[in-house]
Amino acid sequence: MRRVAYNRQERDPDTDAFVGIFPDAFALRSVDKGSLSVTWLEYFGGNYSSNVSASIAVIGRCMKGSQKNAVFAIGNIGEIRKAGRARGYSVRVIYDPSACNFAHSAIRQIAPEDLEMLDELASDIFRDIRSVAGKKL
């Protein structure tokens, strides 16, 4: 699961309703140090729904600032690796717990300069989008 801030969400220009995610939601910032932060759902050991809720809760606890208008995108690791392989990248997903988020994981070698890869992540792989309340969007 990856948290997507309001500014990386495509919103309807008239209604501001959620439409999708910008590819840039998977771009790396200098503070990211080469890896994309995600939360490993299965770490929590419950069913899918409760894992989603637990992940959103732990992200909210660890993030600086409010979760207002943020959404949470869920993708499958196998699909991420497959998309990377198809484009010639050896994407690595590493369990990387932090003091705050014991389910924190890192996606590395994701080729952040490859716009088509980022677009595929945003539109085809991270398809299950949840509101801060865990509701499917």
Added chain:
Amino acid sequence: MPVGNSPVIDFQTPFLSDLSRLRGPSPAVGTTHLAEVSTRPGTHKITTQVGQPVYSVTFASEGNNTELSLFQALVDAKILTSKVAMVIDNGWRNSFFVKLDKMHDLESWDVDDKPLAKDSVYTFLRAYLTWKPRRNPALGLSVRGNLLAAWRDERARFTVEMLPADKVSYVLVAPNSDLEGNGESFDDKSSGTTKISSMQRILNPYPLASWFEFSEK
């Protein structure tokens, strides 16, 4: 018409809406001193020459405050947009300003993000006036502080990052119509960096080119 050649600026809408978000005395429009704002960590002065063709507002303050840098980015973007007020629809401009406000909402701002860069707004306005989109794009902010614009329908999408100096990076996905008769489906994908003026040539082979009118060169 090139952006930025007009001496006409409508200061009042962007300034008053922004100043109302800050603490301090109400601004006296028409004077050079608009407001003295008491915010963390100290006192900051906002000065401008209303009615004069002066296009920048500077905080006379020390230190780097997120609230002020967001405010500065908003003011810069709105002033720049107001410079082309005569060639853009008022309704569009107002909704653009509302979107900019939401994008820079302090409450949901991630401190590691970069506020909108003025150069990117300039490119966006140039692109908007050149491409003449038939419907407005979804807007966002990239990790580099550049404006993102996206258009999509059920089957195609076109996403652009507005880079400085009239450049854009884009990614588009469109169904390949050659295969449709065979019952197969395949999406064409394309991405790259180009100049605003070259985008029409790149989009022309795709049906999504009809999303834009494109001004005559």
